[in-house]
Amino acid sequence: MGEPWREMLGAGRDVAVERRDLMKALLSLAALGAATALGASAIPSMAARAATAPAVEASPSSQHPQIPPWGFDLAGRDTAVAPGNDFYDFANGAFVKKLVIPPDRSRYGAFDALQALSERRVRGILEKAAGDSEARTEKGKIGAFYRAFMDERRANALGDKPIAAELTAIRAADSREKLATLMGQGAESFYGSIFDVDVEVDEKNPDRYAVYLGQSGLGLPDRDYYLDASFAAKKAKYQAYVAQMLGLIGWPDADAEAQAIVDMETQIAKASWSRVQERDPTKTYNPLTPAELVKSAPGFDWIGYLAAAGLGRADRVVVAESDAIPKIAAIFAATPVKTLQAWEAFNVADSAAPFLSKPFVDANFEFRAKTLRGQLEQRPRWKRAVSLVNRDMGFAVGRLYVAEYFPPPSRAKMLALVGNIRAALAARIQRVDWMSEATKAKALRKLSMLNVKVGYPTKWRDYSALSISGDDLVGDVRRASAFEWRRRLDHLGQPVDKTEWSLTPQTVNAYYSPPRNEIVFPAAILQPPFFDPAADPAIDYGGIGGVIGHEMTHGFDDQGRHFDGAGRLTDWWSAADDAKFRARAKVLGEQYSATEPLPGVHINGDQTMGENIADLGGLLLALDAYHASLDGRPAPVLSGLTGDQRVFLGWAQVWRGAIRPDALKEQLVADVHSPDTARVNNVVRNIDAWYAAWNIKPGDKLYLAPDQRVHIW
Ligand SMILES: [Zn+2]
Numbered sequence: 001m002g003e004p005w006r007e008m009l010g011a012g013r014d015v016a017v018e019r020r021d022l023m024k025a026l027l028s029l030a031a032l033g034a035a036t037a038l039g040a041s042a043i044p045s046m047a048a049r050a051a052t053a054p055a056v057e058a059s060p061s062s063q064h065p066q067i068p069p070w071g072f073d074l075a076g077r078d079t080a081v082a083p084g085n086d087f088y089d090f091a092n093g094a095f096v097k098k099l100v101i102p103p104d105r106s107r108y109g110a111f112d113a114l115q116a117l118s119e120r121r122v123r124g125i126l127e128k129a130a131g132d133s134e135a136r137t138e139k140g141k142i143g144a145f146y147r148a149f150m151d152e153r154r155a156n157a158l159g160d161k162p163i164a165a166e167l168t169a170i171r172a173a174d175s176r177e178k179l180a181t182l183m184g185q186g187a188e189s190f191y192g193s194i195f196d197v198d199v200e201v202d203e204k205n206p207d208r209y210a211v212y213l214g215q216s217g218l219g220l221p222d223r224d225y226y227l228d229a230s231f232a233a234k235k236a237k238y239q240a241y242v243a244q245m246l247g248l249i250g251w252p253d254a255d256a257e258a259q260a261i262v263d264m265e266t267q268i269a270k271a272s273w274s275r276v277q278e279r280d281p282t283k284t285y286n287p288l289t290p291a292e293l294v295k296s297a298p299g300f301d302w303i304g305y306l307a308a309a310g311l312g313r314a315d316r317v318v319v320a321e322s323d324a325i326p327k328i329a330a331i332f333a334a335t336p337v338k339t340l341q342a343w344e345a346f347n348v349a350d351s352a353a354p355f356l357s358k359p360f361v362d363a364n365f366e367f368r369a370k371t372l373r374g375q376l377e378q379r380p381r382w383k384r385a386v387s388l389v390n391r392d393m394g395f396a397v398g399r400l401y402v403a404e405y406f407p408p409p410s411r412a413k414m415l416a417l418v419g420n421i422r423a424a425l426a427a428r429i430q431r432v433d434w435m436s437e438a439t440k441a442k443a444l445r446k447l448s449m450l451n452v453k454v455g456y457p458t459k460w461r462d463y464s465a466l467s468i469s470g471d472d473l474v475g476d477v478r479r480a481s482a483f484e485w486r487r488r489l490d491h492l493g494q495p496v497d498k499t500e501w502s503l504t505p506q507t508v509n510a511y512y513s514p515p516r517n518e519i520v521f522p523a524a525i526l527q528p529p530f531f532d533p534a535a536d537p538a539i540d541y542g543g544i545g546g547v548i549g550h551e552m553t554h555g556f557d558d559q560g561r562h563f564d565g566a567g568r569l570t571d572w573w574s575a576a577d578d579a580k581f582r583a584r585a586k587v588l589g590e591q592y593s594a595t596e597p598l599p600g601v602h603i604n605g606d607q608t609m610g611e612n613i614a615d616l617g618g619l620l621l622a623l624d625a626y627h628a629s630l631d632g633r634p635a636p637v638l639s640g641l642t643g644d645q646r647v648f649l650g651w652a653q654v655w656r657g658a659i660r661p662d663a664l665k666e667q668l669v670a671d672v673h674s675p676d677t678a679r680v681n682n683v684v685r686n687i688d689a690w691y692a693a694w695n696i697k698p699g700d701k702l703y704l705a706p707d708q709r710v711h712i713w
Contacts, residue, residue: 027554027610028503029510029525029547030111030673066528070638071535072649076656084700087690088680091652099658104380106373109657109676110529114508118401118524122386122506125400138396138463142389144470145480149355149385155473156357160249162474163356166190166348167249170341176332179340180301184308188485189478192347193217194268194328195300197309199488201496201515202318203285206567209491211311213293214284214320215328217268219350221372222670226262226269230600234372238262241367245349246342248359257342264335264343271327273320275672276606281514281562281569284320293317297326299333310489354384355473374660392480393468394504395461398523401506402456406523413533414454414526417540417625418519421548422447424624425617428713429556434580442564442572446555449565451498451518455526456505461487510547512554514563519551529653538626538635538643542650545622546615553617553713557610558585581712588612588710592682597675598661601668608674615674615683617713619651623689644693652680686710 065071078093101108129143173179186193194217202210220238225231243258278284294302306312319325353364369375389397429443466483468476503509505523512519531544554560564572589605592612596602626647635643655676684690685702686709696703
């Protein structure tokens with residue numbers, strides 16, 4: 001489906017697609033699915049409500065910090081914990097102890113509370129719009145889309161009828177060529193595909209777009225779920241889910257086909273690259289002509305596939321996992337047509353399930369949210385409706401959202417903060433002792449070319465070509481997917497649209513895009529605990545300052561550093577500097593890999609490398625910029641806490657929360673972000689100023705001797 005970072009209503013369906021985009025075009029602050037896809041309950045349990053006490057619904061223009069007394073939740077600390085033993089718990093322990101994850105979520109914390117606020121606001125916007133009968137206006141369309149999803153009675157009455165056309169086409173697809181054609185249509189419909197195709201900025205020619213092709217085809221969150229024995233129970237339940245879905249659509253031999261489908265996906269998993277392999281932007285850039293693709297990966301009808309995707313005239317395809325693609329094509333060629341048809345039928349039912357009748361919705365929830373992530377209850381229907389409209393018409397919603405909820409001064413204040421953090425990074429690049437002058441000059445040039453986007457796009461997306469009926473939910477989703485894919489196809493041959501955003505303003509997240517060399521901060525993250533102009537500046541530096549630094553550092557992490565200031569994938573480092581960078585990164589990776597958030601499950605230090613470097617750099621830059629902002633004056637002491645102490649607390653506060661064990665395990669295996677506890681503890685222990693601020697001594701659990709601390713930026 002077109003926009004790969006999109007959250008999925010059924011939670012976590014599209015990990016393989018999401019991954020490619022996260023790797024190739026977008027480095028976000030936090031797992032996109034995590035904060036956005038799962039939704040909070042409308043009325044959180046009393047305990048959760050008490051634990052999320054800081055009243056984020058207060059007027060944004062308030063002169064008082066929204067989290068009293070000066071922006072940090074003092075009562076949320078656990079002062080019985082020594083900061084040097086567990087800084088995360090010291091800063092957040094009392095809050096975390098009281099926190100009850102709402103039953104319709106698999107995690108809950110500072111990010112999620114803000115996302116829940118955004119969700120409630122969008123609900124208000126959509127309910128108002130739903131009363132608008134003029135379906136041709138943008139507002140009328142989002143209202144109609146919301147109405148269509150909310151009509152549960154109609155969805156229940158229709159059963160699987162809304163996907164009858166797809167199922168008929170699959171039954172008629174009695175050859176591999178015909179099935180490849182359906183897979184090509186997957187970019188704009190409910191059909192699944194064993195390959196992922198997309199149109200994004202060309203990493204070697206960032207003024208133009210390119211067609212990208214990558215591995216796909218897995219219904220579980222990661223290849224490890226098929227291959228690692230510790231996931232055997234989940235894999236068995238997946239097979240049962242496949243059989244259940246096939247049964248619901250009346251597909252013959254459901255049990256036998258489910259077994260064959262999981263066997264085929266297991267072969268694909270074996271052929272697929274790991275997330276660590278996918279981190280190398282040079283190895284994942286392999287341009288081929290369609291003729292070369294046909295020759296290099298026989299067994300799949302590439303020409304028919306590309307034509308069906310609307311890419312019949314593309315003369316060049318950038319292949320990501322070079323040696324996995326031929327293997328997956330060979331698996332396709334060796335799999336019986338009957339199994340491929342069943343696989344496609346399952347994929348359609350699975351993708352469309354959130355929009356079908358109750359048996360589909362329930363089965364989808366039971367497996368994808370409950371079994372995989374431990375979520376106890378289905379999200380209320382209105383939240384799923386909000387997610388859908390955010391996903392498919394998110395910028396139309398965002399336009400109304402910012403008019404109501406984004407006060408103009410926030411943008412100016414953010415731009416000033418970004419300027420201070422940028423100056424801090426420039427000073428650090430000049431200061432580092434391991435980088436040559438020549439490479440430093442290029443790094444500074446890249447930093448000077450960094451583009452900054454704050455709040456909302458200057459140019460809004462035009463939805464006038466999209467028609468929404470309001471009484472045909474599946475049809476509306478189909479039309480919205482086709483509209484989005486057409487929008488992407490139209491990019492081909494055009495100069496890159498520099499005004500485009502990859503996240504909507506109402507999303508609580510932020511990102512860096514290497515081929516665009518830009519950092520982007522949607523309006524919804526510019527709120528407490530990240531950002532509150534009325535709070536103590538040290539808290540804002542630790543919160544949004546650290547986030548800004550995090551995104552900026554992505555331009556210089558293990559992936560981002562391979563792109564120059566223009567966004568071009570090119571090697572601008574000297575060999576000696578490259579070796580020194582890798583040596584430092586390796587030590588950081590080893591520190592994270594030694595961390596065991598769940599018994600027997602370690603962080604993968606290579607997979608999370610870019611995020612860990614960004615966290616470390618981000619917090620350092622926040623501290624530097626805070627010091628510079630004092631302009632030589634001493635920092636005030638508030639509630640007995642020094643300025644530096646408050647910057648560290650501000651950083652820790654944005655990562656507070658709790659996560660269910662299954663969801664944590666999924667994150668450890670399938671996400672590039674380290675768990676929230678590590679985003680605090682593994683970061684601070686590498687920062688000299690943290691030792692001074694909290695008087696950390698040898699013997700404290702987080703203590704690292706000075707020569708073991710990693711200094712990159
Ligand atoms: Zn990041």
